[in-house]
Amino acid sequence: MIRKIKKKVFSFEFDNYGSIVYLIDEGKEKIIIDTSSSENKELLQESLIEANINPEDITIIILTHNHWDHTGNIDLFKNAKIYGDKKDFPEDYEDIDTLNFSEIEVIKTPGHTKGSFCILYDKILFSGDVLFHRGYVGRTDFPESSPKDMGKSLEKIGKLDFDFLCPGH
Numbered sequence: 001m002i003r004k005i006k007k008k009v010f011s012f013e014f015d016n017y018g019s020i021v022y023l024i025d026e027g028k029e030k031i032i033i034d035t036s037s038s039e040n041k042e043l044l045q046e047s048l049i050e051a052n053i054n055p056e057d058i059t060i061i062i063l064t065h066n067h068w069d070h071t072g073n074i075d076l077f078k079n080a081k082i083y084g085d086k087k088d089f090p091e092d093y094e095d096i097d098t099l100n101f102s103e104i105e106v107i108k109t110p111g112h113t114k115g116s117f118c119i120l121y122d123k124i125l126f127s128g129d130v131l132f133h134r135g136y137v138g139r140t141d142f143p144e145s146s147p148k149d150m151g152k153s154l155e156k157i158g159k160l161d162f163d164f165l166c167p168g169h
């Protein structure tokens, strides 16, 4: 299902398990936040066609953290530079700290994983698996989790100024 969140921001949701995929369409720069699970590959492809988006026009992929249900369809976007936190992706991809896009603010929010972060864009908070709707928070029972860090991260998010929450699920 494709939804328009705000001018230039769209979400793609699927019935199969996997993260929501978000698109920020800044004209020349087209940014995807998380890519869902590979089970949703075909549906994601179809949705992009429906939204008139050519996967080859995507210039940036941002991975909020390294879980398979967010990273499954990177291969669809052949021309995109992929960004993640080095704590989650020590060997692969560009360091999110080097993302140079003035409208996007990266907020480090470890806890669910060591390298989890949120993205603030146009008063929309893309919260990955840190914070969900109705105050639900991400799991912290993975080996890569830290409940203590999660507490601090949620406190940090509480101080941010945003109008929309766009969680990973």
Ligand SMILES: [Zn+2]
Residues within 6 Å of the ligand: 065, 067, 112, 129
């Ligand atoms: Zn996750």
